[in-house]
Amino acid sequence: MKKFKVGDLVTRRSYNSDVIFRIQKIEDNIAILRSYRIRLMADAPLYDLIKYEIKDSNKLKKDLLMESYDFIQRQQKHLILNTKQVRKSDLKNAYQEHQVKVLHLDGDRDYLELSLANYRNLNINVKGFFVPEKGQPECIYQYLKEYRPDILVITGHDGELNNRVYHTSEYFIRTVEIARSIEPDLDSLVIFAGACQSDYERLIESGANFASSPQNKLIHFLDPILIVEKIVFTSIREVIPVKDIIKNTITGEGGIGGVETRGKLRLRYP
Numbered sequence: 146m147k148k149f150k151v152g153d154l155v156t157r158r159s160y161n162s163d164v165i166f167r168i169q170k171i172e173d174n175i176a177i178l179r180s181y182r183i184r185l186m187a188d189a190p191l192y193d194l195i196k197y198e199i200k201d202s203n204k205l206k207k208d209l210l211m212e213s214y215d216f217i218q219r220q221q222k223h224l225i226l227n228t229k230q231v232r233k234s235d236l237k238n239a240y241q242e243h244q245v246k247v248l249h250l251d252g253d254r255d256y257l258e259l260s261l262a263n264y265r266n267l268n269i270n271v272k273g274f275f276v277p278e279k280g281q282p283e284c285i286y287q288y289l290k291e292y293r294p295d296i297l298v299i300t301g302h303d304g305e306l307n308n309r310v311y312h313t314s315e316y317f318i319r320t321v322e323i324a325r326s327i328e329p330d331l332d333s334l335v336i337f338a339g340a341c342q343s344d345y346e347r348l349i350e351s352g353a354n355f356a357s358s359p360q361n362k363l364i365h366f367l368d369p370i371l372i373v374e375k376i377v378f379t380s381i382r383e384v385i386p387v388k389d390i391i392k393n394t395i396t397g398e399g400g401i402g403g404v405e406t407r408g409k410l411r412l413r414y415p
């Protein structure tokens with residue numbers, strides 16, 4: 146059997162090498178895997194793994210960064226149009242935007258860096274922290290008290306082990322519950338929670354405004370950012386139809402669901 150080590154890029158033979166993973170941990174000849182392009186967590190026996198060879202060790206990350214920038218630049222056209230529509234009648238009175246604060250906790254360090262780059266590209270005010278999924282419930286109280294965000298993103302990697310048993314959904318659910326004990330109003334604190342194949346029903350029941358994944362789909366790492374974008378640049382006067390939120394994501398129908406929520410864009414004067 147070919148030797149594998151933590152950090153290796155691999156695919157799974159039994160799934161026709163459809164997804165590239167990085168090995169997070171190896172225990173008793175079972176590898177715990179985190180996807181490189183989507184927010185999926187999985188496990189596989191070592192004999193099922195195929196090492197993914199690349200000539201340039203930075204190529205995948207560069208490709209992923211370019212992919213995210215290309216998509217976000219297309220999204221910016223929507224952002225600019227949407228913001229202009231909200232402010233059009235108010236420009237002559239010198240109204241300004243009241244900045245929305247976003248807190249993003251991510252169980253994947255690489256995805257966090259890419260996410261923060263894209264938040265900045267969208268001119269969104271964000272504080273982001275790498276926190277492994279298991280540690281998110283323990284630190285959320287302190288983060289919320291310190292940063293007092295308008296929008297909270299709780300994400301990382303997840304996956305369904307078997308019928309309604311998930312890798313990390315319990316951590317996301319507990320984190321949402323703690324956040325809602327601090328701020329129960331769904332419009333005062335807007336929460337996105339989950340990753341690939343997360344326990345959607347329980348995340349919504351625990352208090353998330355938006356969550357993944359109602360049809361057990363794999364979601365793109367940019368999806369949480371695109372949800373935030375829609376909320377940040379929609380007026381507080383408007384309730385956003387959930388279908389409009391879903392249309393703003395890459396995964397689309399079945400990957401993200403949620404409840405009607407007000408936008409967060411406020412104007413101040415002078």
